[in-house]
Amino acid sequence: MVVNDRDVGENARYNLRIRDVHNSAGTFTVHPTTATGRTPVVIRVANVEGLDYDVSDPSLRRIVFDVMALVKGKQDLDIAVASSQVIVDLVDANDNSPVFPHSAYRLRVLENIRPGSLISNITAKDIDSKEFGSITYLIKGFGAEKFFTQSKEGGLYVAKSSPGLDYETQKSYSLTFEARDGGGRVSTANLFVEVEDVNDNAPVFEQREYSRTVREGATSFQPQLFVRFKDVLQVYVRKTRLMNENILLSANTKIFDHIYSYT
Incomplete structure (x- = not known):
C-alpha cells in the first residue's frame, strides 16, 4: 500500500491510523504512523490470536479495517482526509492435532x-x-x-x-x-x-486308561489309585488362578473326593 500527498514541506505531513470496521480491533498495526509525501505503508500483525480460522462463526474469518490518513486541523485535532479499506480473508492452516477424549x-x-x-x-x-x-x-x-x-x-x-x-x-x-x-x-x-475367561475348556484326563490289581476283600487300593484330570477355568477369589483337580477313587465308599490345589 502506498499513500501520496502532493503538497510540500509541512503541508505534506500526515498521520496514519487503523480504524476497525469488522473483527480487527488490536489485530493489526500500521507502519509508519507519521509520513510525508509519497510513503509505502506496511500493515503488520500485532496479535496472532486474532487470526483464528477455527471459530464457530464463519463471519469471523473475514477481517475488515480502514487505513486512515489524518492531518492536523483547528485546535490541533486530527482530521481524516483519505482512507483505504483492507479486507483480510483467513485461510485455514493445519495448526491443530487430533484430540482423543482420554489419553x-x-x-x-x-x-x-x-x-x-x-x-x-x-x-x-x-x-x-x-x-x-x-x-x-x-x-x-x-x-x-x-x-x-x-x-x-x-x-x-x-x-x-x-x-x-x-x-x-x-x-x-x-x-x-x-x-x-x-x-x-x-x-x-x-x-x-x-x-x-469363559468356561470354554472341557476336563482332560492325563491318561486314557487307568489299571490296578487289588486283592479280594480289600477295602482300599495299595498304593492308592489317583485318577487325574485337568480343567482350566477362572476362579474369582480376588485374583485369577489355574485350578488342578485331583480325584481320589475309593474302592470302599465308591465315591469321588475332589482335592483342589491352587497354583
Whole structure:
C-alpha cells in the first residue's frame, strides 16, 4: 500500500491510523504512523490470536479495517482526509492435532466374543477444516493383529480372522491407538485390553486308561489309585488362578473326593 500527498514541506505531513470496521480491533498495526509525501505503508500483525480460522462463526474469518490518513486541523485535532479499506480473508492452516477424549483406555472383553465385534467406539476430533480435519486411524503394538479399526471411522474391533482371543493364550494386550490428520499431525491414546475367561475348556484326563490289581476283600487300593484330570477355568477369589483337580477313587465308599490345589 502506498499513500501520496502532493503538497510540500509541512503541508505534506500526515498521520496514519487503523480504524476497525469488522473483527480487527488490536489485530493489526500500521507502519509508519507519521509520513510525508509519497510513503509505502506496511500493515503488520500485532496479535496472532486474532487470526483464528477455527471459530464457530464463519463471519469471523473475514477481517475488515480502514487505513486512515489524518492531518492536523483547528485546535490541533486530527482530521481524516483519505482512507483505504483492507479486507483480510483467513485461510485455514493445519495448526491443530487430533484430540482423543482420554489419553488412556482400559477395556474388558470376553474371550468368546464374535470376530468382527465392536469393543469400544474410540474416536478423535480435529477442529481444522477440510483435509486438515480428516483423520485416519491405526492400531499398533504387540498383538495388534488380533484387533482392527475402521481407517476413517475409528473404533476398536476384534479381528475378523481366526484364531480369535484366547484367555489361556494371552490375558491382556497393550496397544497404541493412532489418529493422523490430513496434514500429518499425529496423536495417540494407550489401550489396555483385558481378556476375560469363559468356561470354554472341557476336563482332560492325563491318561486314557487307568489299571490296578487289588486283592479280594480289600477295602482300599495299595498304593492308592489317583485318577487325574485337568480343567482350566477362572476362579474369582480376588485374583485369577489355574485350578488342578485331583480325584481320589475309593474302592470302599465308591465315591469321588475332589482335592483342589491352587497354583
